[in-house]
Amino acid sequence: MRVRLLAPLVFFASLWPSYARADQPLLADLSSHLIAITTGFTGASVVLFGATDGPGDVVIVVRGPERDMVVRHKSHFAGIWINTRQVTFSGVPSYYAVFSSKPLDDIVPQPVQSLHQIGLANLRLQAKSTSLDSSEVADFRNALIDDQRRQGVYDDEVGRINFLGDRLFRAQVDFPATVPTGTYFIEVLLVRDGNVVTGQTTPLVVSQVGVDAEVGEFAEHRALIYGLIAVASAAVTGYIASLPFRNA
Amino acid sequence: MDIYLPIAAVSLDGFVLLILGAAVGFLSGVFGVGGGFLLTPLLILIGVPHAVAVATSANQLVGASVSGALAHWRRGHVDIAMALVMLTGGLAGSVFGVWVFALLLRFGQADLVISLSYAVLLGVLGLLMLVESVRTFLRHRRGDPVQRKLHAHNWMHGLPFKMRFRRSKLYISILVPLGLGFLVGTLSAVMGVGGGFIMVPAMIYLLGMPTSMVPGTSLFQIIFVSAAVTVLQAVENGTVDLVLAMILLVGGVIGAQLGSRFGAKLRGEQLRAALAIVVLVVAAKLAADMTVTPDQLYSLEVLQ
Numbered sequence: 001m002r003v004r005l006l007a008p009l010v011f012f013a014s015l016w017p018s019y020a021r022a023d024q025p026l027l028a029d030l031s032s033h034l035i036a037i038t039t040g041f042t043g044a045s046v047v048l049f050g051a052t053d054g055p056g057d058v059v060i061v062v063r064g065p066e067r068d069m070v071v072r073h074k075s076h077f078a079g080i081w082i083n084t085r086q087v088t089f090s091g092v093p094s095y096y097a098v099f100s101s102k103p104l105d106d107i108v109p110q111p112v113q114s115l116h117q118i119g120l121a122n123l124r125l126q127a128k129s130t131s132l133d134s135s136e137v138a139d140f141r142n143a144l145i146d147d148q149r150r151q152g153v154y155d156d157e158v159g160r161i162n163f164l165g166d167r168l169f170r171a172q173v174d175f176p177a178t179v180p181t182g183t184y185f186i187e188v189l190l191v192r193d194g195n196v197v198t199g200q201t202t203p204l205v206v207s208q209v210g211v212d213a214e215v216g217e218f219a220e221h222r223a224l225i226y227g228l229i230a231v232a233s234a235a236v237t238g239y240i241a242s243l244p245f246r247n248a
Numbered sequence: 249m250d251i252y253l254p255i256a257a258v259s260l261d262g263f264v265l266l267i268l269g270a271a272v273g274f275l276s277g278v279f280g281v282g283g284g285f286l287l288t289p290l291l292i293l294i295g296v297p298h299a300v301a302v303a304t305s306a307n308q309l310v311g312a313s314v315s316g317a318l319a320h321w322r323r324g325h326v327d328i329a330m331a332l333v334m335l336t337g338g339l340a341g342s343v344f345g346v347w348v349f350a351l352l353l354r355f356g357q358a359d360l361v362i363s364l365s366y367a368v369l370l371g372v373l374g375l376l377m378l379v380e381s382v383r384t385f386l387r388h389r390r391g392d393p394v395q396r397k398l399h400a401h402n403w404m405h406g407l408p409f410k411m412r413f414r415r416s417k418l419y420i421s422i423l424v425p426l427g428l429g430f431l432v433g434t435l436s437a438v439m440g441v442g443g444g445f446i447m448v449p450a451m452i453y454l455l456g457m458p459t460s461m462v463p464g465t466s467l468f469q470i471i472f473v474s475a476a477v478t479v480l481q482a483v484e485n486g487t488v489d490l491v492l493a494m495i496l497l498v499g500g501v502i503g504a505q506l507g508s509r510f511g512a513k514l515r516g517e518q519l520r521a522a523l524a525i526v527v528l529v530v531a532a533k534l535a536a537d538m539t540v541t542p543d544q545l546y547s548l549e550v551l552q
Contacts, residue, residue, distance in 0.1 A: 041252045041259055069549065072547045081541070083360070088551070215254045230493065234307055234310035234494075238312060239318065241315050241498070242318040
C-alpha cells in the first residue's frame, strides 16, 4: 500500500529538475507529509516553511487529487424541478487553496496567475463533450466552484504567508474534517518582479489509517464477506438489544 | 463527539446519530415499518453521501427489524406462513426492481421518478388510512354498534389456490400475498427501502389481517429483504458503512423496543391514524421538495 502511494510521488518529483539546481533559490518543506484520518478526525493543520536566496514573494497553491465531476442543472417543468442539462468536467481538484505573502494582484500579473492556475478564477477545468455553448459551460463551471466553496474544500480567500526577515517564510494550511483523501500537491512559487522565477512541488498524503482504513480496504476487496458480516452483526445487535425487554 | 465513518468518509457527531437511530427505531417499533423511508432522507440531510445513506439504512434495518420482530414474536404476533409467502414474492420482486432501477438510471431521471412515485404513493395511502381511521374513531364515539365482520369480502376471494393462515384467521388465495410481496419487493429495490410503509396498510386493508398481527409479520419479512439488499449493495456499490450502521442500530434497537410497547397500548384506529399522519407528512415534504424552487439549481456528482 505504502509503496503504491509513493510511486507517483517519486515520478512527479522528477518532473521538476529545473528547480533542483545547486544554488537552490527556494527551499520548502512541510511539518508533516501525511495527514492521518482516524476515528476522531476533526481536521488538521500542516505548517509549510522554507527559505529563499534573497528578497522576493512567495505564492503557494494547494491542490487535492483530481477527479471527474458531473454538474447538473434543474429547470422548472410542469410544476416540478427536473435535471435537464449537464456538463462533465475532468481534472477537477478535490481541494484547492492559495496562499501569498502579499496581495496577489500586487505581485503577480493576471497572465502569470492564469498560466500557473493561481486563484479559483484561473482554475482550468476541462468540459467534456457537451452541446452547450461556452457561456453556458462557464455557468456550470461557476456553479461547481461555488458548490465546492460551500463544502469548504475550495478556499477563495488567499491565505497568509509570513516572512521572518527577507528569507524565511512559513504558512499554516488548515484542512477541514471533510478533507478528501489522496495525494495532494503543494506548489511553492518564488515571485520576483511579477515573474515566477522558480518553484517547488511538495507532496502531501491524506489517508485513512488504523481500523478505519482496514475496514475500508476490507469492504473494497472482500465485498461479499463484508456484506455478510454487516448483516450478521446487525442481526446479532438486534437480538442482543431485545434481550433486556424479553419479559416485558 | 465526532466519529469518522470509514465508507461515508465524513466525520459526524455520534450523539446525533444515536438520537436519530432511536427516533426512527421508535417509529418502526410502533408501526412495524422499517423506517428506511425516514432514515435515508434524514441521513442525507446531516451530510452522509446519498448512496451510502441508502445502503447503510438497509443494513441498520436488518438489526432494527430483528429486534422489533422478536418483540412481536414473544407476544405471538407473527404469522410465519403469511410472511414466507410474501417473502417469496418479495425476493422475485426485488430482482425485477433492480432491473427497473437500472433502466431508470439509463434515462438519467432515477431521482425524480423515485421522489415522484414516493409522493404519489404515500399521499394516496396516507389519505385513505386517515379517512378510514377517523371514520372508525367517530363510530366509536357515537357508540354505534360496530359490525365486527373480520374483513370485507371482495374480488380477491374468488381467486384460486386458497390457503389457510391460522394466525391471521384468514382463508384467502395465495396469489394475493404473493403479488403484494412482489409489488413491495419491486418498490423497495427501486426506492431503496424495506417497504413496510406500503406493506403495513396493504396487509390491513387488502389482505384484511388483524391489526395486531401486522407489524410483527411485516418486520419478520423485512429482515430478509433488507439483508438481501445490504449484501447486494456491499457487493455492487461498496456503499455499506458498518460503523454508521452500528451506531444507528444501538439507538435504533432501543427505540424500537420502546416503540413496540407503546404501540401495544394504542387502539388499532389510533395507530392507523398516527401512521397515516406520518406518511402524509413525508409525502408533503417530498412533493414540496419537487415543486419549491431549490436553493441550488445546480447539483454535483463525483464520477468514480
